Amino acid sequence: MLKIRFAEDVEEEQMSSVYIDAFEFKRDLNDIKRNFKIYQRLNEINRGGCLVAEHEGTIIATGCYVDYESYTWIGSVAVASKFQRKGVGTVLMLKLLDMLKGRAKSFGLDATSAGERLYKKLGFIGEYRTTVFRLPEERSNIFNIKYKVKEVENLPEWILKLDEEASGGKRSHVLKTFIENGSRLLIVHGKGYALLRGNRIGPLIAKNAKIAKAIIVKAIELGAKRLIVPEANEEAIKLMKEIGAQKRYSCLRMRLGKRRKERISFVYSIISYAKG
Ligand SMILES: CC(C)(COP(=O)(O)OP(=O)(O)OC[C@H]1O[C@@H](n2cnc3c(N)ncnc32)[C@H](O)[C@@H]1OP(=O)(O)O)[C@@H](O)C(=O)NCCC(=O)NCCS
Known part of the structure; x- marks a missing residue:
């Protein structure tokens, strides 16, 4: 039973x-x-x-x-x-x-190839691939860093706004829970932020690729090894090539119901497959 x-x-x-x-x-x-x-x-x-x-x-x-x-x-x-x-x-x-x-109103998930057929039967449709990239171990071959990245402890209001604009949802409770559980918060003031959770980056939200690059370099210095890039963000994929990040595996992002209003050009890493 x-x-x-x-x-x-x-x-x-x-x-x-x-x-x-x-x-x-x-x-x-x-x-x-x-x-x-x-x-x-x-x-x-x-x-x-x-x-x-x-x-x-x-x-x-x-x-x-x-x-x-x-x-x-x-x-x-x-x-x-x-x-x-x-x-x-x-x-x-x-x-x-x-x-x-x-x-x-709507549901989202990242499907493995094993899960994809099950979700399709339930009415989910594919949106774009989300791909795990392994970051280079050294930051010494990454040049032209234009922004200063700071580590801060508390989530300022501008991050919550930027995150909502990028993701189309209210995620402050999840971001706060991660920080309370030891995640580190990296920012370029007013322009971009990332959480470093152990050796993973996610999310990484930035207004352009130069800001994202500066945050990634700082994260590598602090031990970051991987992130998950939405392939719908072409600038993010170009950035992965530029810094020599290696593709590992990917999932298919799927949704059921209304499309959420995300600004994918700001999303350089999702949070995780588990949390969106
Ligand atoms: C993906 C996963 C969650 C699916 O769970 P599951 O319990 O195996 O799913 P179901 O049994 O409901 O359906 C799977 C298939 O078995 C078939 N099936 C269901 N009952 C069956 C039965 N009694 N006899 C034979 N086949 C059956 C279904 O029709 C379906 O077939 P399809 O893939 O050809 O469409 C599971 O395989 C899993 O945990 N995989 C590894 C982790 C993973 O990838 N998770 C998904 C993350 S997005």
Whole structure:
């Protein structure tokens, strides 16, 4: 018997095991646990959370969401390998969409090739690819840095405005939660910002490629290794070539419902596949 229910605060260990098994990841377990913890923090303020599917008392699937007001993001959809292709993913997604449809005008997600067919059947359409790039280890071959980048502790109002203009949603609760959980905030005052979360950059929002480049260089100095670029932003793709970043893998960004009003030319990195 399959039971779909809300995840509880103490279950990130089991959810992370399902996730690692589903994606066959070698990634750091703590990193994945942190991802589920952030959803739980968002659940406390009623702006996100996770559903799990339980089979004989064991969690076998996860599916999470974040509410950005004008749209809702769906992430961390995973079914343990033994239980895949049995309809679990479809049931979980239908339950998630049904639960959220009253409050969301549209949904977005980044689909792996395994997920794409499932989401298409549910009515999602493809928008553009989002691609993981590995950054160069040294910044010494990146020239012409025109802007001064500062690290700050608090989120000023201009960042929230810029972020909303770029993403088309209200994401301050997610940005604040990341910062409270140790992410570092890099800015070019009034023009661009990024979060450095461990060795990942995301989001990186900037008014032009020169600003984005300065922030990336600073992030590399602080240990950044990767970011996820929306391929619809041609300037961002050109910048990746210029600095010698290497393409790794990509997902298809998909949506269900109304198109959100994003300004993709400002988006040099999304937050993550899990958070949009
Ligand atoms: C992608 C994923 C979430 C899908 O979950 P799932 O439970 O396998 O999905 P479903 O079983 O509902 O559907 C998958 C396929 O199985 C088929 N299927 C469903 N029930 C079936 C059954 N009883 N017998 C045979 N096939 C069945 C579906 O028709 C579908 O076929 P299609 O791909 O040819 O369209 C899961 O495979 C997974 O976790 N993959 C790895 C992680 C990942 O990529 N996650 C997605 C992130 S966007």
